[in-house]
Amino acid sequence: MQSPLFSYTEQQTQERYAPQNPQLLRVALEGHDDVLARKGSMVAYQGLIEFDGEYRTPGQQRARANTGEGLDLMRCSGQGTVYLANLAQYVHIVDVDQRGLTVDSAYVLAMDSVLHTEVVAVDSQFGISGSGKYQLNISGSGKVALMTSGQPLMMQVTPEKYVNADADAIVAWSNSLRVQMQAQTHSSGIRRRRGNTGEGWELSFMGEGFALVQPSEVLPPQNVALQGMAAQYGMGQQGARGQNRGNAWE
Known part of the structure; x- marks a missing residue:
């Protein structure tokens, strides 16, 4: 049998985390270094690999229930290689140091089990929760x-150049940055997405560090038919903090 498909072979490398292509990640396990991966993200594996649901502490469960933010993880352990992907999204490897990293949990594919996670709040200039609040x-x-x-x-x-990003497009940023959630509108219209511009909440970053932005927003077009008005503003079961977190709108 012959096909151009045979050119898509495994990329040999000694790296623990190795993208096989822009949308597929290979993780090597050696029996003593478990990996926590997004539930359901395994597409293939080789060797003796076990998959178990990751225990969440009562505090983590309460944080998830109260904020909608948190990770649904599985623990990958054993010896071999596991291949991870999610909705053909692009995969990027980040080395986290003691300075830490703040992320939207919807965009985490995998992480070393030695890392610690905690839900944090982003201050709003109006004190109203919404997309990007946690x-x-x-x-x-x-x-x-x-x-x-x-x-x-x-x-x-930088201190001389601060950055504003759409709260639904931001993926991650340096912990060293000062962050505030805001909207370019007055308080009486705070729940509207800036009139007919289609823009809503944004995050303002100040200090020294980086902000990672994707060319896509979680929220749907303004006039799309969804289950309830709340979903149109990123809230409720169909909103950005609800069940439809893969940016797959029907």
């Missing part, structure tokens, strides 16, 4: 595999 802080020393819809943009933030 994020996930990852600390420790290890690797994280992030996902983006399309090729992302890494924006440098």
Whole structure:
């Protein structure tokens, strides 16, 4: 049998985390270094690999129930290689150091089990919760595999040049940055997405570090028919913090 498909073979490497192509990640396990991966993200594996649901502490369960932010993970252990992917999103490897990283949990594909996670709040200038209100802080020393819809943009933030990003397009940022959630509108119209511009909440970053932005927003077009008005503003079961977190709108 012959086919151009046979050119898509495994990429041999000694790296623990190795993208096989822009949308598929290979992770090597050696029996003592478990990996936590997004539930259901395994597409193939080789060797003696076990998959178990990852225990969430009562505090993590409460945080998830109250904020909608958190990770649904499985623990991958054993010896061999496991291949991970999610909705053909682009995969990016990040080395986390002691300074830490803040991410939207919807874009985490895998991470070293030694890393620590904690839900944190982003201050709103109006004190109203919405998309981008809560994020996930990852600390420790290890690797994280992030996902983006399309090729992302890494924006440098300096004291002389701050950055604003759509709250539904931001993927991750440096813990060293000062962050505030805001909207370019007055308080009486705070629940509207800036009139007919289609723009809503944004995050403002100040300090020294970086902000990672993807060329896609979680929210649907303004006039799309969804289950309830709340979903149109990123809320409820069909909103950005609800069940439809893969940017797959029907």
